[in-house]
Amino acid sequence: MGTWKNGTVAVVTGAAQGVGRATALRLAQEGVSVIVDDVQRDKLHSVADEITRAGGSAHPFVADVGVQSEVAALIDEAERVYGGVDILINNAVAYGGPEEADINVESTPDAAWDRTFAVNFYGAVWGTRYAIPSMQRRGGGVIVNVGSTSGFSGDTVHAAYAASMAAKYSLTRSTATSHGKRGIRANAIASGLILSPTARKNLSEEKLAAYDANLLVEDFAEPEDLASVIVFLASSESKYITGQTLTADGGFQAHQPWHAQNHIVHPQAPIHEPVLR
Numbered sequence: 001m002g003t004w005k006n007g008t009v010a011v012v013t014g015a016a017q018g019v020g021r022a023t024a025l026r027l028a029q030e031g032v033s034v035i036v037d038d039v040q041r042d043k044l045h046s047v048a049d050e051i052t053r054a055g056g057s058a059h060p061f062v063a064d065v066g067v068q069s070e071v072a073a074l075i076d077e078a079e080r081v082y083g084g085v086d087i088l089i090n091n092a093v094a095y096g097g098p099e100e101a102d103i104n105v106e107s108t109p110d111a112a113w114d115r116t117f118a119v120n121f122y123g124a125v126w127g128t129r130y131a132i133p134s135m136q137r138r139g140g141g142v143i144v145n146v147g148s149t150s151g152f153s154g155d156t157v158h159a160a161y162a163a164s165m166a167a168k169y170s171l172t173r174s175t176a177t178s179h180g181k182r183g184i185r186a187n188a189i190a191s192g193l194i195l196s197p198t199a200r201k202n203l204s205e206e207k208l209a210a211y212d213a214n215l216l217v218e219d220f221a222e223p224e225d226l227a228s229v230i231v232f233l234a235s236s237e238s239k240y241i242t243g244q245t246l247t248a249d250g251g252f253q254a255h256q257p258w259h260a261q262n263h264i265v266h267p268q269a270p271i272h273e274p275v276l277r
């Protein structure tokens, strides 16, 4: 996709599985050298091995992006191993703190707010802060902040997660504005449901059907489908796009909230048949 400078280096956080893994594999296929980061050491090493076996270049580094010094060490490692960073994909995610404690503003404990913001928001702040000097030395760079449509809509659960995603979008716009003329592009993605290992664990047939009733495309996305959007935003193909939050959600946010009950609200409308698979 597009053209990549010779020796382009990407850092992908949360790369041991799901969207991060798919993004790292895809970037490596494009000839980009990838520093893959995660807290799951064994899985992370497997991803790096998989990339290397396929002829790509990857280096695993275990860093908890919710800890500032570890994010600094991650960017240092990119400098040490590959000479710097051109692309930063802030993808690692904490879903609601320990034991799914993140429910609503009244009940979510401080520890869950703190951990959710540390990983989802501060991880991106620190990654961006430490990567920018390296990117500028190398003639510019690109940041992609992976987020969720939860950052746009209220829900009865995951108050901290949603707020952390909205903060990530604001950070994206500020970075694009303050550093655009200094060679840095920054964009975010508001993702809908992706069938990653974490998402699959929490999906019953009933829950999938409820989602399906609001999906405007044929199928739910696999991690590779979001990876291709991330790689597009990281590549020169998107060079005129910056400061944006691009929604990739199969149409969830595109329609009226009563879409799944449209036959009640608009009985005159043709019936919206569920897609047959």
Ligand SMILES: NC(=O)c1ccc[n+]([C@@H]2O[C@H](COP(=O)([O-])OP(=O)(O)OC[C@H]3O[C@@H](n4cnc5c(N)ncnc54)[C@H](O)[C@@H]3O)[C@@H](O)[C@H]2O)c1
Binding pocket: 013, 014, 015, 016, 017, 018, 019, 020, 037, 038, 039, 040, 063, 064, 065, 066, 090, 091, 092, 093, 094, 119, 146, 147, 148, 149, 190, 191, 192, 193, 194, 195, 196, 197, 198, 199, 223
């Ligand atoms: N899967 C979905 O349905 C969905 C929906 C909306 C948004 N997203 C977004 O897509 C991105 C990827 O989601 P996914 O479903 O692939 O997630 P996932 O849970 O499958 O993978 C996330 C990875 O991040 C790692 N991680 C967690 N905390 C970390 C930390 N502190 N430091 C380093 N790594 C850490 C995990 O070990 C894991 O490997 C996230 O930013 C998420 O917000 C996903």
